[in-house]
Amino acid sequence: MENLIERILDLEKEAQKVMDDADFEKQNIQEDIIKEIKNLEAELNARMEKKINEIKAMEEEVAKSRIAEIEKGTQESLVRLKSLYQQHGDEWGNMLFERLFKS
Numbered sequence: 001m002e003n004l005i006e007r008i009l010d011l012e013k014e015a016q017k018v019m020d021d022a023d024f025e026k027q028n029i030q031e032d033i034i035k036e037i038k039n040l041e042a043e044l045n046a047r048m049e050k051k052i053n054e055i056k057a058m059e060e061e062v063a064k065s066r067i068a069e070i071e072k073g074t075q076e077s078l079v080r081l082k083s084l085y086q087q088h089g090d091e092w093g094n095m096l097f098e099r100l101f102k103s
Contacts, residue, residue: 085092
């Protein structure tokens with residue numbers, strides 16, 4: 001009978017050790033999962049930041065190009081306007097004078 005009780009106690013100790021080992025392994029797995037999630041999040045954030053910077057650089061280039069087009073068009077318009085003024089400035093001035101003061 002004593003042997004049976006000792007055997008039961010030994011089996012209980014072994015079962016407890018198995019449970020402790022399982023808990024330890026479970027904890028290790030959970031820690032590994034948390035580390036992997038953090039690594040994945042960091043990798044995703046880095047890729048997103050890189051992509052955002054690429055898109056931002058592309059948009060800035062498009063904006064610079066559009067600004068250059070607008071400035072060029074503005075300069076061309078000013079040149080045309082100055083040319084028209086040189087050609088017709090006196091005529092326009094006279095017309096304006098007549099409209100204002102001879103009505």
